Amino acid sequence: MGTLTSERSSELQSIVWDSSSLEVAVMIEAELTKVVDDGRGTIRDIGLHSLNAGGKRVRPLLVWYSGLMFGAPSEALKRTAVAVELIHMASLIHDDVIDGSELRRNRPTAQKNWGCHRAVLGGDFFFAKAFGVLAETGLVKTLEIMAQAVQEMCRGEILQAADQFNTGVSLERYYERITKKTAVLLEASCKAGALVAGAPESEAETIGRFGLNLGLAFQITDDILDLCGDEAKMGKAKYADLTKGNITLPLALLLKEEGYRDWINTVIKEREFNRAQLERIESTLRESGAIERAFAIGAAHLEEARKILSGFADSSQRRFLSDLTYMLQARAN
Amino acid sequence: MGTLTSERSSELQSIVWDSSSLEVAVMIEAELTKVVDDGRGTIRDIGLHSLNAGGKRVRPLLVWYSGLMFGAPSEALKRTAVAVELIHMASLIHDDVIDGSELRRNRPTAQKNWGCHRAVLGGDFFFAKAFGVLAETGLVKTLEIMAQAVQEMCRGEILQAADQFNTGVSLERYYERITKKTAVLLEASCKAGALVAGAPESEAETIGRFGLNLGLAFQITDDILDLCGDEAKMGKAKYADLTKGNITLPLALLLKEEGYRDWINTVIKEREFNRAQLERIESTLRESGAIERAFAIGAAHLEEARKILSGFADSSQRRFLSDLTYMLQARAN
Numbered sequence: 001m002g003t004l005t006s007e008r009s010s011e012l013q014s015i016v017w018d019s020s021s022l023e024v025a026v027m028i029e030a031e032l033t034k035v036v037d038d039g040r041g042t043i044r045d046i047g048l049h050s051l052n053a054g055g056k057r058v059r060p061l062l063v064w065y066s067g068l069m070f071g072a073p074s075e076a077l078k079r080t081a082v083a084v085e086l087i088h089m090a091s092l093i094h095d096d097v098i099d100g101s102e103l104r105r106n107r108p109t110a111q112k113n114w115g116c117h118r119a120v121l122g123g124d125f126f127f128a129k130a131f132g133v134l135a136e137t138g139l140v141k142t143l144e145i146m147a148q149a150v151q152e153m154c155r156g157e158i159l160q161a162a163d164q165f166n167t168g169v170s171l172e173r174y175y176e177r178i179t180k181k182t183a184v185l186l187e188a189s190c191k192a193g194a195l196v197a198g199a200p201e202s203e204a205e206t207i208g209r210f211g212l213n214l215g216l217a218f219q220i221t222d223d224i225l226d227l228c229g230d231e232a233k234m235g236k237a238k239y240a241d242l243t244k245g246n247i248t249l250p251l252a253l254l255l256k257e258e259g260y261r262d263w264i265n266t267v268i269k270e271r272e273f274n275r276a277q278l279e280r281i282e283s284t285l286r287e288s289g290a291i292e293r294a295f296a297i298g299a300a301h302l303e304e305a306r307k308i309l310s311g312f313a314d315s316s317q318r319r320f321l322s323d324l325t326y327m328l329q330a331r332a333n
Numbered sequence: 334m335g336t337l338t339s340e341r342s343s344e345l346q347s348i349v350w351d352s353s354s355l356e357v358a359v360m361i362e363a364e365l366t367k368v369v370d371d372g373r374g375t376i377r378d379i380g381l382h383s384l385n386a387g388g389k390r391v392r393p394l395l396v397w398y399s400g401l402m403f404g405a406p407s408e409a410l411k412r413t414a415v416a417v418e419l420i421h422m423a424s425l426i427h428d429d430v431i432d433g434s435e436l437r438r439n440r441p442t443a444q445k446n447w448g449c450h451r452a453v454l455g456g457d458f459f460f461a462k463a464f465g466v467l468a469e470t471g472l473v474k475t476l477e478i479m480a481q482a483v484q485e486m487c488r489g490e491i492l493q494a495a496d497q498f499n500t501g502v503s504l505e506r507y508y509e510r511i512t513k514k515t516a517v518l519l520e521a522s523c524k525a526g527a528l529v530a531g532a533p534e535s536e537a538e539t540i541g542r543f544g545l546n547l548g549l550a551f552q553i554t555d556d557i558l559d560l561c562g563d564e565a566k567m568g569k570a571k572y573a574d575l576t577k578g579n580i581t582l583p584l585a586l587l588l589k590e591e592g593y594r595d596w597i598n599t600v601i602k603e604r605e606f607n608r609a610q611l612e613r614i615e616s617t618l619r620e621s622g623a624i625e626r627a628f629a630i631g632a633a634h635l636e637e638a639r640k641i642l643s644g645f646a647d648s649s650q651r652r653f654l655s656d657l658t659y660m661l662q663a664r665a666n
Contacts, residue, residue, distance in 0.1 A: 041491070094454070127460055
């Protein structure tokens with residue numbers, strides 16, 4: 001198990017369950033730690049703190065296994081996997097600055113520990129580091145894909161802020177937001193991995209669409225859990241999106257229901273979210289069937305992701321990617 | 334003059350004085366505007382606002398003319414010039430978030446106009462855009478150089494924050510700070526321009542050292558002007574570094590003087606900077622000769638920059654780069 005703490009290894013095992021993929025996860029973890037630990041001073045502290053906060057490393061695993069669908073393991077594939085997680089890490093550091101969040105995964109955020117100043121610079125540093133690591137692979141195409149993905153992520157976050165407390169927001173707009181905010185980076189991970197391993201452009205596009213659908217399901221699940229998850233398991237406060245005014249899928253669906261529309265509209269507009277009110281919203285979302293329908297939409301994306309995979313020949317890497325969709329479905333239920 | 338306002342064209346003419354380099358500046362300005370204007374919504378607004386705030390576009394001009402020292406103008410050289418200015422722009426947007434600055438060049442900053450949230454994301458977007466534009470050139474080496482430069486810039490800003498109000502700071506540490514904060518990006522601009530135009534690595538290193546020395550002189554001049562510049566010309570508040578506790582070169586020199594050390598040490602530690610006190614510091618810096626010595630150090634870097642240029646054959650591009658050093662010297666006096 002290398003240098004992983006038992007806490008980290010059990011966290012990784014929630015997503016990688018066989019010894020072969022666990023080995024991959026441990027290898028990626030070691031690479032990530034090496035890159036971050038290479039620095040000095042505050043930047044290094046922020047990086048290690050962010051890494052040690054954990055996470056499932058879904059994006060590097062997507063890079064790796066999408067790559068193996070088309071070619072052999074390589075140093076370039078490893079570097080690409082590391083770079084994607086650095087991008088994700090940098091974006092989380094900045095997200096916490098933006099939201100003024102003090103906790104992530106039950107630990108203080110970088111901005112809580114080091115202040116907004118160093119958190120902004122720390123995020124910038126790891127974005128730049130990610131592009132530097134990508135450049136080392138010599139593959140310009142993956143750089144383009146990642147640069148594009150980061151731009152979309154920024155647009156997604158800005159969309160989200162613009163739509164806060166807007167109960168008139170359309171489902172199309174919700175989709176645009178979560179695509180940019182989340183799904184595009186998962187799409188880019190799969191695509192980049194495939195290209196680095198030598199996949200033709202069209203096949204890389206296809207495996208990218210797998211990542212996109214996985215990403216949509218991923219965000220929809222997150223959005224549902226914010227409204228009706230088990231707080232103890234989540235490692236963050238429930239109803240955080242709701243109180244910030246983010247109209248997520250279950251709420252958007254409820255807002256389309258004649259019998260609930262006026263009530264939920266008023267509740268959101270009034271912004272008076274005491275605990276009793278929040279729990280009333282949760283039970284209304286459940287009773288109305290909005291939660292169930294949101295789950296079904298998430299499940300449809302996972303189904304689509306599996307359908308895309310079924311177009312490829314069976315292999316251990318295809319099975320890993322397919323298992324990932326079931327893992328996500330299990331998390332949601 | 335294309336689409337430039339008269340205000341912008343007169344600003345550019347303070348640095349490009351002959352018709353040929355003015356043409357280059359106008360071309361770069363048009364390219365920059367095209368890239369930024371290509372977006373939509375808030376991001377585009379932030380980008381255009383930042384561009385329209387002006388600036389001398391020193392970095393893209395360094396890319397361009399360093400490139401012409403070794404090869405012909407090209408689309409890749411143009412893209413590299415644009416990318417460097419985008420990096421600079423993104424870093425300024427984040428600097429203003431970090432400092433909570435409300436004004437830059439007499440205009441509201443992005444964070445003042447759009448809030449910290451969108452300013453952080455806007456900066457991230459233009460960093461990513463810059464790397465995307467660089468990737469388009471297909472030259473991995475320049476991506477590595479720029480990714481490295483951004484990392485150094487972040488480290489420089491963090492150093493600066495760490496050393497605030499530290500009157501024991503060494504000259505070496507001051508140099509490390511301004512090298513990273515400022516000079517490294519000017520070095521990278523020259524190096525990247527040269528490499529894109531086909532310069533051998535060793536020549537690119539040499540022209541990079543020209544940029545480094547120019548950058549050091551540039552920052553030393555800025556630091557001096559903060560303490561004794563003409564406020565009307567500067568477009569920003571005087572004594573801003575001083576009141577933030579940034580120990581710049583003139584202060585570091587004064588702190589080495591037996592007769593002034595205790596007084597300036599106490600003044601800085603007490604942090605009571607009323608206008609009378611600030612003006613007393615300024616006149617002490619002048620009387621003691623600290624300002625003059627700081628100027629001389631800056632001038633020595635410009636001299637070194639010109640010495641480096643003199644190793645290359647005479648050409649119109651070498652003359653432009655040389656003129657740039659005299660322009661900077663004139664600004665300082």
